[in-house]
Amino acid sequence: MHDGCSGAGSDATAMLQKVRMMGFSGMPLPVAVDIPCTNCDHTFSMATFESACPECGMVYAVTPCSANDPSKIRPAGIGA
Ligand SMILES: [Zn+2]
Ligand SMILES: [Zn+2]
Numbered sequence: 001m002h003d004g005c006s007g008a009g010s011d012a013t014a015m016l017q018k019v020r021m022m023g024f025s026g027m028p029l030p031v032a033v034d035i036p037c038t039n040c041d042h043t044f045s046m047a048t049f050e051s052a053c054p055e056c057g058m059v060y061a062v063t064p065c066s067a068n069d070p071s072k073i074r075p076a077g078i079g080a
Pocket of ligand 1: 002003005006063064065066
């Protein structure tokens with residue numbers, strides 16, 4: 001466990017900040033996940049803990065401890 005992974009559940013913006021604080025933003029996910037963008041429906045490959053939709057710029061994040069559970073990937077907002 002990392003400080004910040006637990007309890008990072010519902011608030012996507014706080015979760016994104018924690019992922020950045022822990023230094024995981026640019027780190028590759030164990031397995032890249034194809035996700036449909038909740039904002040524009042474009043499906044893209046999320047390959048790092050922080051990724052942005054190439055079509056609309058919606059930023060997505062997942063904590064290291066939830067990296068194997070795509071349902072934990074959260075949209076944190078465009079330009080977040
Ligand atoms: Zn963790
Ligand atoms: Zn999008």
